[in-house]
Amino acid sequence: MASAPRHAQNLRIVHVFRAPLGGLFRHVVDLAAEQCARGHEVGMFFDGGGRCPRVEEALARLPGGARLGVVTTPIQRNPGLTDISAFARFSAFLRRAQPDIVHGHGSKGGVYARASALTHPRAVRAYTPHGGSFNYRPGAPVHRAYMLAERAMAPLTDVFLFESAYIAGRFDEFVGAPTRLRKIVANGIGPAEFVPLTPKEDAADLLYVGELRAAKGIDTLLEAIARVGRARGLIPRAVLVGSGPDKASLAELAQRLGIAPFVSFSGQLPARQAFQLGRVLVVPSRAESLPYIVLEAAGAHVPMIATNVGGIPEIYGPYRDRLLPPDDPADLQARIEATLAMSDAERSARAAELSAYVAQHFSIESMANAVMAGYSEALALRRPPLTRQTATVPSAH
DSSP states (O other): OOOOOOOSSOOEEEEEOSOOOHHHHHHHHHHHHHHHHTTOEEEEEEEGGGOSHHHHHHHTTSTTOOTTEEEEEOOOSSOOTHHHHHHHHHHHHHHHHOOSEEEEEHHHHHHHHHHGGGTOTTSEEEEEOOSGGGGSOTTSHHHHHHHHHHHHHGGGOSEEEESSHHHHHHHHHHTOOOSSEEEEOOOOBOGGGGSOOOOOTTOEEEEEESOOSGGGOHHHHHHHHHHHHHHHSOOOOEEEEOOOTTHHHHHHHHHHHTOGGGEEEEEOOOHHHHGGGEEEEEEOOSOOSSOHHHHHHHHTTOOEEEBSOTTHHHHHGGGGGGOBOSSOHHHHHHHHHHHHHSOHHHHHHHHHHHHHHHHHHOBHHHHHHHHHHHHHHHHHHOSSOOSSOOOOOOOOO
16 A cells, blocks of 8 residues: 655545445445545445445455545436435535545446536546446447436546546447546556465366356356367366356256366355465456456466456456457367466466566556546646645655
8 A cells, every 4th residue: 555645635535336346346445545545535425235244344444444434325226216316315425525526436326426516516526437338238228328328427527537448448439539538547456466376285177256147258168168078088177256147047057068067156255265266267258347356366376368358458468369259168178278288387487477567557556546646637627726725636656
């Protein structure tokens, strides 16, 4: 965490998002923790249905706590009448917090943050999509509806903080290039996450970590495993870590493919604990933004097979030629066979190369620095300036 000098007049920042889950929630907590450490006052507003001991533990990481408060209320994933009462409560929270910055995360958080221009026009409004609506299939009715909403909200946005160049490109293609400030602010991980891990002695050959749903391409992984078994006469063992709506259908698919005895479902686990359950992590996704699981695995020196989708090539940088196309069981079969045939030393060397690149380009500190720079530039462009002198943002150095 950065040890930045405190400033006499720091910022009051409210983060708004829907669900305290996955990479989006991790990003918000990491960012808020850095902001608190730099002397800023932070608050959060999100769906109360997700509040649990895991969320409380994450919020407890904020140095000095969320001084502007943590407010929750029911927020549905899709637009509905409940948004009226939820936004009314959000507006009441903003009246009490008097933020300089309202930062929306994800589709629903982005709407709430930017709609606050109607009730709290003096605050700067920042928006980070986190994939969200941009990962829907282009041309589908839901995609068209979300893009119309994005187009309507764009003029109310002071600064776009895209988490990957891929999502920025999707925005340009389907919404139109923003006329406001924009920055690419990649997710980052902390120093402790770059400590190498080694698999347990009884680790499976293959590992998947993440949600169990169609967009993650786990069916392609199961088909590839079955192909390896038919080609080699030996089925590799796999552990699937996570939960989601498709667990039952995936178990049925494994049964139909004849590989059920070799595939186990472990439920949810912390990433670094999960990484020790397999020798090679497979990320067979069909769609991603800038997935934390790939950053975390790279940091831990976990050998990895991943698809060339979303922002994953940005994480791989000079090693992006290692990526494979999604939805190709034959190609994935060949990559699995080749990777398992490598010596431990060769797999470790490749993992170390990727880890070194990630360490140089994807840190929490650099992520926070870029976000704060975006806030500062947006504040500086405000005419007339805010009555509270908040445009000077403490540096991390």
